[in-house]
Amino acid sequence: MTDAKWLNDEQLVVWTRFVAVLQLFPAALDAQLERDAQLTHFEYFTLAMLSEAPQRTMRMTALAGFTTASLARLSRVVSNLEKRGYAKRQPCPEDRRATNVTLTQDGWQKVVATAPGHVDLVRSIVIDTLTAEELTQLSTISAKLLSKLDPQARMVATARSQTPPPV
Amino acid sequence: MTDAKWLNDEQLVVWTRFVAVLQLFPAALDAQLERDAQLTHFEYFTLAMLSEAPQRTMRMTALAGFTTASLARLSRVVSNLEKRGYAKRQPCPEDRRATNVTLTQDGWQKVVATAPGHVDLVRSIVIDTLTAEELTQLSTISAKLLSKLDPQARMVATARSQTPPPV
DNA sequence: CTCGAAAAGTTGTAGCTACAACTAAATCAC
DNA sequence: GTGATTTAGTTGTAGCTACAACTTTTCGAG
Numbered sequence: 543m544t545d546a547k548w549l550n551d552e553q554l555v556v557w558t559r560f561v562a563v564l565q566l567f568p569a570a571l572d573a574q575l576e577r578d579a580q581l582t583h584f585e586y587f588t589l590a591m592l593s594e595a596p597q598r599t600m601r602m603t604a605l606a607g608f609t610t611a612s613l614a615r616l617s618r619v620v621s622n623l624e625k626r627g628y629a630k631r632q633p634c635p636e637d638r639r640a641t642n643v644t645l646t647q648d649g650w651q652k653v654v655a656t657a658p659g660h661v662d663l664v665r666s667i668v669i670d671t672l673t674a675e676e677l678t679q680l681s682t683i684s685a686k687l688l689s690k691l692d693p694q695a696r697m698v699a700t701a702r703s704q705t706p707p708p709v
Numbered sequence: 710m711t712d713a714k715w716l717n718d719e720q721l722v723v724w725t726r727f728v729a730v731l732q733l734f735p736a737a738l739d740a741q742l743e744r745d746a747q748l749t750h751f752e753y754f755t756l757a758m759l760s761e762a763p764q765r766t767m768r769m770t771a772l773a774g775f776t777t778a779s780l781a782r783l784s785r786v787v788s789n790l791e792k793r794g795y796a797k798r799q800p801c802p803e804d805r806r807a808t809n810v811t812l813t814q815d816g817w818q819k820v821v822a823t824a825p826g827h828v829d830l831v832r833s834i835v836i837d838t839l840t841a842e843e844l845t846q847l848s849t850i851s852a853k854l855l856s857k858l859d860p861q862a863r864m865v866a867t868a869r870s871q872t873p874p875p876v
Numbered sequence: 877c878t879c880g881a882a883a884a885g886t887t888g889t890a891g892c893t894a895c896a897a898c899t900a901a902a903t904c905a906c
Numbered sequence: 907g908t909g910a911t912t913t914a915g916t917t918g919t920a921g922c923t924a925c926a927a928c929t930t931t932t933c934g935a936g
């Protein structure tokens with residue numbers, strides 16, 4: 543690895559702060575969504591990704607990529623969403639190993655109903671707090687971190703399309 | 710809340726990327742520490758904070774502040790660390806509601822042994838990946854986010870002192 | 877003083893996640 | 907073609923965390 547053993551004071555401050563962000567941010571997202579929509583952030587994000595896919599349908603593996611999750615984790619979460627009527631699984635005709643997940647009408651409406659409040663939170667914490675310049679910086683920095691965290695970039699560039707509900 | 714309903718494309722990219730970081734970073738930290746030292750990142754961070762406290766001792770509530778955790782969570786983790794001989798609890802004489810946690814000799818050695826490998830990871834993902842300028846930016850941005858995530862700033866500025874093992 | 881509220885911790889319970897083991901289908905090599 | 911490997915997905919199990927309920931002690935008001 544690298545040579546220097548410890549972090550200097552400045553580096554330590556950055557790191558410590560960032561660790562706090564890593565700790566608090568997911569909790570804040572979960573708290574808002576759980577309170578307002580009885581969804582974890584991961585569940586919401588999964589529904590949101592599905593809502594933007596063509597036909598609102600995606601293969602499990604693709605969805606796992608978009609949500610940066612393991613197939614195991616996604617499988618459990620989709621089962622749960624299915625139980626609640628927000629998603630539906632169907633065997634994929636082209637590849638009989640694969641499974642297609644589709645957002646149901648209820649799932650779509652859930653996303654539509656939930657998105658505004660969630661976007662408000664994201665705006666209030668990130669978008670409206672940082673300057674345009676800082677937002678750009680965060681974008682660049684995140685991309686660099688991701689290149690180390692996920693070298694093969696399984697987490698695709700998030701193909702955009704369609705109309706509303708985004709993240 | 711704010712008025713605009715959706716995020717524009719740029720904002721969406723930033724947010725999506727950042728969500729991926731939020732997802733992958735903790736997993737990477739846990740994976741390295743679990744593999745090399747049979748510790749979660751939260752456990753390691755707890756030990757590291759203790760290692761820098763005067764007397765290597767802190768009240769539960771203070772430690773909860775430094776680790777940005779709830780008392781409930783910390784209590785369980787400290788119990789576990791105690792079972793493994795890395796920490797020790799003692800009733801606080803000044804306030805009989807309170808509990809002091811102390812890093813044991815074993816705990817200290819665990820931190821000393823674990824820190825280098827962990828610092829390597831942190832360097833390789835963050836410190837060495839970003840330019841000095843970007844590090845400063847990340848620091849500023851993190852501070853701004855924290856001001857929203859934790860307005861009362863329970864998470865103190867991480868009083869520094871003593872010698873090695875830092876984070 | 878003394879009573880009600882706040883602070884410091886702990887713990888039961890339910891839900892989520894990681895890891896590993898496992899099935900089934902598609903591919904690749906020869 | 908046929909067996910070995912890889913890909914897609916599911917599920918058992920153990921461990922971690924959040925939330926809420928509950929003690930015990932301290933503090934503040936009157």
